[in-house]
Amino acid sequence: MNRTALIIHGGAGAREGIHSGKDDYARSLRKILPAAWDVLAEDGARAAVLQAVRLLEDDPLFNAGFGSRLQMDGIARMSAALMDGVAGRFSGVINVERVRHPIDVAAALGGERHRVLAGEHATRYAHSLGMQDFDPVTPHRMAEHQRRLAGDTGTVGAVAIDRQGRIWAATSTGGVGFEAPGRVSDSATVAGTYADAGVGVSCTGVGEDIVDHAAATRVAVRVADGMDLEAAIRRTLVEADRRRLEYGLIAVDGDGQARAGSSAGVTTIWAARDRTGQRDFMDGEG
Numbered sequence: 001m002n003r004t005a006l007i008i009h010g011g012a013g014a015r016e017g018i019h020s021g022k023d024d025y026a027r028s029l030r031k032i033l034p035a036a037w038d039v040l041a042e043d044g045a046r047a048a049v050l051q052a053v054r055l056l057e058d059d060p061l062f063n064a065g066f067g068s069r070l071q072m073d074g075i076a077r078m079s080a081a082l083m084d085g086v087a088g089r090f091s092g093v094i095n096v097e098r099v100r101h102p103i104d105v106a107a108a109l110g111g112e113r114h115r116v117l118a119g120e121h122a123t124r125y126a127h128s129l130g131m132q133d134f135d136p137v138t139p140h141r142m143a144e145h146q147r148r149l150a151g152d153t154g155t156v157g158a159v160a161i162d163r164q165g166r167i168w169a170a171t172s173t174g175g176v177g178f179e180a181p182g183r184v185s186d187s188a189t190v191a192g193t194y195a196d197a198g199v200g201v202s203c204t205g206v207g208e209d210i211v212d213h214a215a216a217t218r219v220a221v222r223v224a225d226g227m228d229l230e231a232a233i234r235r236t237l238v239e240a241d242r243r244r245l246e247y248g249l250i251a252v253d254g255d256g257q258a259r260a261g262s263s264a265g266v267t268t269i270w271a272a273r274d275r276t277g278q279r280d281f282m283d284g285e286g
């Protein structure tokens, strides 16, 4: 059975303070999904999630990489994570500056003994690998910062399973904007990005809520205990709603099901392809 599947997201509440409408986000995701799908077929799940997230980071519409929001002191500090479901290995970068693709820093850290780096040391590490100095600040984000605009959310992510049944999950974020300098988001924690042999999850939404709920691992443990992916997501989001937590997530399981969900009042934009075909839409309340 071909279980190949890929799902990508462009954040929850990504439209806050932004000039663009749902259609712009959907158009971008519809372009990026097939490009990453081709990579999945050719080079497997790791390469596909990395390519999807790189393309999302390059698109200034999304709050990750180029077009990241700025922290209160006017600096863009970005975070990203990658997890290999087969090896059960997580790597991540927190508050890295001046790189084009934070996800590539997280990927490089996957080969290191110490697999999560933060702050100036993370930036130095990235540049020591030969990654070019890159200014991720767009005029739009600068104007947003000058208006002291904070969002609640904004992140990108991808989860895939390849023909060999290998699951990888990846997430990248510019944070919420106008946050305290040095704030740590959920993305480079196992609450925001998680994969094991049976499921991969990438979250978006209010980072503090995602961490409080251990959202990605909560879904993964449910699936590991035998719950169907859709039921695991539903149960998790019902619990999130009871606590008024605000987030969305995307996931792929070992059977090649790609699913997404959002807690009440949250809109997650996503696109997916699996054996049931290609789907894309806003999930949650628009």
Ligand code: GLY
Pocket (backbone or CB within 6 Å): 152, 153, 154, 155, 173, 174, 175, 176, 184, 185, 186, 187, 203, 204, 205, 206, 207, 208
């Ligand atoms: N989920 C992204 C953030 O809170 O920074």
